[in-house]
Amino acid sequence: MKNNIEQLIRAQRKQMDVQEPPDRVWAGIAEALQRKQRRRTMKWSLAAGIAAAMAALLWLLPDKTPDYRPQPAAARLQQMEVYYTSLVATKRLQVNKYCGDYHELCNDFSKEIDTLNNMYQTLKAAYKETDSNEAVLNAMIGNLKEQADLLTLQLQVIRDTRKEQQPAENIL
Numbered sequence: 001m002k003n004n005i006e007q008l009i010r011a012q013r014k015q016m017d018v019q020e021p022p023d024r025v026w027a028g029i030a031e032a033l034q035r036k037q038r039r040r041t042m043k044w045s046l047a048a049g050i051a052a053a054m055a056a057l058l059w060l061l062p063d064k065t066p067d068y069r070p071q072p073a074a075a076r077l078q079q080m081e082v083y084y085t086s087l088v089a090t091k092r093l094q095v096n097k098y099c100g101d102y103h104e105l106c107n108d109f110s111k112e113i114d115t116l117n118n119m120y121q122t123l124k125a126a127y128k129e130t131d132s133n134e135a136v137l138n139a140m141i142g143n144l145k146e147q148a149d150l151l152t153l154q155l156q157v158i159r160d161t162r163k164e165q166q167p168a169e170n171i172l
Contacts, residue, residue, distance in 0.1 A: 077127070077137055084144035088113075091151035098158045105161070109154045116147045 092113070099106035120143045127136040 074132060077140065080141050080144060084141075084148055087148045088144070088151060091148060091155065095151060095154050095158065098162075102158060102161065105158065109151075112150060112154075113147060116143060116150065119143055120147070 095106065095109060120140060123136055123140045123143060127133060127140060130136055
């Protein structure tokens, strides 16, 4: 069957070659090819423009990702010292407000805080001698936290003592 088709085409080829399509057919084909080429060019131009705009945007925008760098021990110590010493000072002022009424209790509290503070000063000297040892730094921070916690507890003891000493009619 294939051979029959080939023979038919060869036999009528001369007849097919003689007839050319009209010029308007060729013009339509050329126009369709140009439209297709323009669409393809526009798609690629649009894609390239979007890619260029995104690249420019990424290049021009500042980098907002945080640059994580572990803090040096000295900076960390300084931040913690400032925070906890101000916290301890504030709580000491709160405790000292009641010292006139609870003098003996405040003396005991003062001794406890002074003991912790002396230990902190010893740790601080050891920290300098050991070239910023991380374990000593952690012990220093722990001591400062302990001072703040102790003062909070002392304030609570004073408040509880005041409540117990108030006359019953003031409670009602």
